[in-house]
Amino acid sequence: MTNSDLLNVVKQHGAPVYVYDADKIAFQYNRLTNAFKSVSHLRLNYAVKALSNISVLRLMNSLGSGLDTVSIQEVKLGLLAGFKPESIIYTPNGVSLEEIEEAAALGVQINIDNLSILEQFGSKHPDIPVCIRINPHVMAGGNSNISVGHIDSKFGISIHQIPHLLRIVDLTKMNINGIHMHTGSDILDIDVFLYASEILFETAKNFKDLEFIDFGSGFKVPYKAGDIETNVEELGKKLSKRFNQFCKEYGKELTLAFEPGKFLVSEAGQFLAKVNVVKQTTSTVFASVDSGFNHLIRPMLYGSTHEIVNISNPKGRERYYSVVGYICETDTFGSNRRINEISEGDILAFKNAGAYCFTMSSNYNSRYRPAEVLWHEGKAHLIRERETFDDILRNQVDVKDIFKPKKETAVAK
């Protein structure tokens, strides 16, 4: 998409607005598929929580993707978007047995990540095949909030609990058809990932009826110049070879599954916001945009860096800016950024805004959540309308009748 395409989206749909490039999503999907082309059964299950708009899910469906879901609502969205239940995997953490049973009744693949639920589910539904989420206790990932495979992590069944797990499976006669791990959000070191995979292969040997091994996700994408990204081609070469070898040992062609979220949609997204005020202080120049962490919380929540460019003045002289929002708390999107000279009314584009941006937005400060646009074959398609005042009031119950008018008090003269 060119700058003028983006400015046209703003002209048509206003700002702030999220824009997603469908071609980029397809490119990433095909890139990952190609990296594993020597595996005969590959399955990519897009992690819905990264970006869950139903039109994006339909795009994923058209690419041949499956879905990775973490809530019953995501399961229902996926079914509504046309996915067959068998191409959806449901990977909850700490949810009730009732919700898991509801998902199972819809026919999706269940993935269980603790022994308590495994025992209860297996006792009640020994005929429903279940995948188990293993925690290999391998530290991967750059941010402690999104590293989920380490020893203190709440995710997965510890490899040290395999004997207990096997006892439950044996006693309930349940069928384990898949094993899974999801170790973190940043695969920086392929060797560390391959090491965790070995633990998964070792675990897999305990189960006779596997259909798939799911290696989760954690593909790192570049957020700024000089960032390292996961070399998926190298990972594809090494893991495919090892996987094919394992299938031979196991005596069956298993499916190799991944659950990429960020890898598929992060770079496809841009968030466009208008500059309301340029404010010169004694220490810096602030550019305040008509947005805040109600729309894009990652910089404040994870300290993540989103590149910011001025698409209204791309040839302007570069100056240093602090880009901030309008929330009545500190909400700095970026400090000391070199950006082409900013005037009030300019449109700034925040890069890598496809994953965990809109889905984490809120109505904080009683602001509207922005519109979303999908760019497909040279055309902008509105896929979510900007909220209105009705959306702010929806579901609020106004109990005005319970408050008696305050008694008038005599005013001393």
Ligand SMILES: *Cc1c(COP(=O)(O)O)cnc(C)c1O
């Ligand atoms: C969030 C999540 C993913 C996706 O992670 P990304 O880093 O966005 O690729 C995959 N699997 C599970 C179980 C998740 O919770």
